[in-house]
Amino acid sequence: MGNYALSALLSLILSLFMCFIEVFPNLLYTFCSDNSNNYTSNSTFENNLKRILESLPSNTSGTGFYSTSIRDGADQVYARALCRGDVTTMLCQNCIKNASQEILNLCKTEEAIVWYDLCQVQYSFQNSSLMVYTGKYPYSNNQEKNISHPGNFDDVLTFLMNSISTDAASVSKLMFGFGEVKFNKKETIYGLVQCTRDISGSNCRNCLDSALKDLHGCCNSRTGGTVLSRNCNVRFQLYHFYNASSSPLIYPLSTGDKWSSGMITVVICATALVLALLIGSSVVYYRRKKGTQNEVIITQEGELVTCQEFPFLNLATIMAATDNFSESNRLGQGGFGTVYKGVLPNGKEVAVKRLSRRSWQGLEELKNEVILIAKLQHRNLVRLVGCGIEGEEKLLIYELMPNKSLDFFIFDSEKRSQLDWKTWYDIINAIARGLLYLHEDSRLKIIHRDLKPSNVLLDQDMVAKISDFGMARIFCENQNSANTKRVVGTFGYMAPEYAMEGLFSVKSDVFSFGVIVLEILSGKKNSGFCQTEHAQTLLAYAWRMWKEGKELELVDPCLMESCSNPEIKRCTHIGLLCVQEDPADRPTMSDIVAILGSDTVALPEPKRPAFYVGRLNPIDQSSTTDPSINQIIDALIVTSIPP
Known part of the structure; x- marks a missing residue:
């Protein structure tokens, strides 16, 4: 009896210990928006927020999901809470309670989300269920190791996550899917996906598909990975991490996979021999080259990024591809060098950027682009397909x-007239989505710093892609702004706080985007608009037309033939919102993408632009002199624009 009582007591203690662990789940990620206009201590907005957060734990625990709002004019608050589909009522309530308290401590902004491994809580001044997908990566992803022998791991993982995503979007009432599948005799992949229940099944599937693309980008061939977003989450591990069981899925094998052990042994041995010969030959080759070919190795967030991650082309191949950098193949001249058209031996057409030997930023730009583009893959970013370094030659090879x-x-004017409004609108959308990826959706938070029309390229289908990341800056996870003594970029597209103070943030890129939108609408350059009878800059003219209710006079007449007046006015409105003086007043790129995708989102009144750039003494970006902030300020004519 004594042994039984002792055993029961130990079991009870163990159960309480496990409950204690689960009651305090792991904090995965916190997102606090840049907007804090309505959030002040003891304001109506804060009081409404506290009331609504206090209601979440009890209302969510019963069903695992709860969405509510307090609609109080400008101080309205929307809130949502979601518990993982496999947790108990008690665990759900405790997790939501902790999350609701923590989100108040961590964020003092108009919109915030906190994700735990068992639940998530979010609030916003607007209905966040309508927001576009923006994936987030918790720090735990960085702690996952690479799989030593991946084999067909990626294919099996894709099969598992697609299968459970179908269940979540089409079958499960909880919009929750989980499962497992073996990828070899000893190891099993466990996966879990979930959507918030205030979106449709098709929107759930779209969200999960976007998240799975991000999961593939961040955690390919790793032992685990998680992607979080407002409306859906996905996760996989090589251990059983959820509180449910299921029958293992069977990954379909083709007949070609059923090899005998003898055949496998022969193939492995032969492969190992070939690899050994190749490695030995490579070592001898590179030792002989000794400095003729310099490998770029950069540590970024603890990772080594090298040119070997792309096809590494030797100088002879690149010279043959460009006909020895002939003038007939010259596509253009940039601040750091010349771009040539080339044809690789496999017939692929490419653009080769030959960095200037005299540029003090040449090698730095190369390193920057390799670091960034090695980690960036998006439809609206130009893809780097190779690189080469030999002697003083520094070369980057892009898709043409x-x-x-x-x-x-x-x-x-002639080329402009060839495009209808739909094409222009698609270009605006594409630039916005490319920037949104850089600012919020990529593995890194990136500020481009030199967004302008010449750095937006167009493919054969007129799809716009952002290029030239030589001046871009990577931000830390919780970093929102930075300061520099060396202002780089292009006058006319620089945000005022950057040009005058060296302060840059995602809102600096938003300003540049706004200038491009106004240039697209008018067909006029912002800098080239100087000293006309209308105004001294395009921004000043656009503001004047807006205040007088004549915004259609800003628009190039050739566009008016193929567009609707409400749509063109809305784009003018967006452009003016982006170029406001105070960065806090400018929208984020997620706001802009949402606005471009819906004509029902209400827009605030824009405030006047900050300044204009007058007569300038251009600074040569390839100069050996480091331009100081004083030189730039001397080159600016700063004036206020009439209210």
Whole structure:
């Protein structure tokens, strides 16, 4: 009896210990928006927020999901809470309670989300169920190791996550899916996906598909990974991490996979021999080259990024591809060098950027682009397909954009007339989505710092892609702004706080985007608008037309033939919101993408732009002199624009 009582007591203690662990789940990620206009201590907004957060634990625990709002004019608050589909009522309530308290401590902004491994809580001044997908990566992803022998791991993982995503979007009432599948005799992959229940099944599947693409990008061939978003979450591990069991899925094998052990042994041995010979030959080759070919190795967030991650082309191959950098193949001249058209031995057409030997930023730009583009993959970013370094030659090889850059079409009346409004609107959308990826959806938070029409390239289908990341800056996870003594970029597209104070943030890119939108609408350059009878800059003219209710006079007449007046006015409105003086007043790129995708989102009144750039003494970006902030300020004519 004594032994039984002792055993029961130990079991009870163990159960309580496990409950204690689960009651305090792991904090995965916190997102606090940049907006804090309504959030002040003891304000109506804060009081409404506290009331609504206090209601979440009890209302969520019964069903695992709860969405509510307090609609109080400008101080309205929307809130949602979601518990993982496999947790108990008690665990759900405790997790939501902790999350609701923590989100108040961590964020003092108009919108915030906190994710735990068992639940998530979010609030916003607007209905966040309508927001676009923006994936987040918890720090735990960085702690996952690479799989030593991946084999067909990625294919099996894709099969598992697609299967349970179908269940979540189409079968499960909880919009929750989980499962497991073996990828070898000893190891099993466990996966879990979930959507919030205030979206449709099709929207759930779209969200999960986007998240799975991000999961593939961040955690390919790793022992685990998680992607979080407002409306859906996905996760996989090589251990059983959820509180449910299921029958293992069977990954379909083709007949070609059923090899005998003898055949496998022969193939492995032969492969190992070939690899050994190749490695030995490579070592001898590179030792002989000794400095003729310098490998770029950069540590970024603890990872080594090298040119070997792309096809590494030798100088002879690149010279043959470009006909020895002939003038007939010259596509354009940039601040750091010349771009040539080339044809690789496999017939693929490419653009080769030959960095200037005299540029003090040449090697730094190369390193920056390799670091960034090695980690960035998006439809609206130009893809780097190779690189080469030999002696003083520093070369980057990109996919070829047959229609060149956006400035060729904006500022050429003949080419401009060839495009209808739908094409222009698609270009605006594409630039916005590319920036949204850089700012929020990529593995890194990236500020481009030199967004302008010549750095937006167009493919054969006129799809816009952002290029030239030599001046871009990577931000830390919780970093929102930075300061620099060396202002780089292009006058006319620089945000005022950057040009005058060296302060840059995602809102600096938003300002540049706004200038491009106004240039697309008008067909005029912001800097080239100087000293006309209308105003001294395009921004000043656009503001004047807006205040007088004549915004359609800003628009190039050739666009008016193929567009609707409400749509063109809305784009003018967006452009002016982006170029406001105070960065806090400018929308984020997620706001802009949402606005462009819906004509029902209400827009605030824009405030006047900050300044204009007058007569300038251009600073040569390839100069050996480091331009100081004083030089730039001397080159600016700062004036206020009439209210």
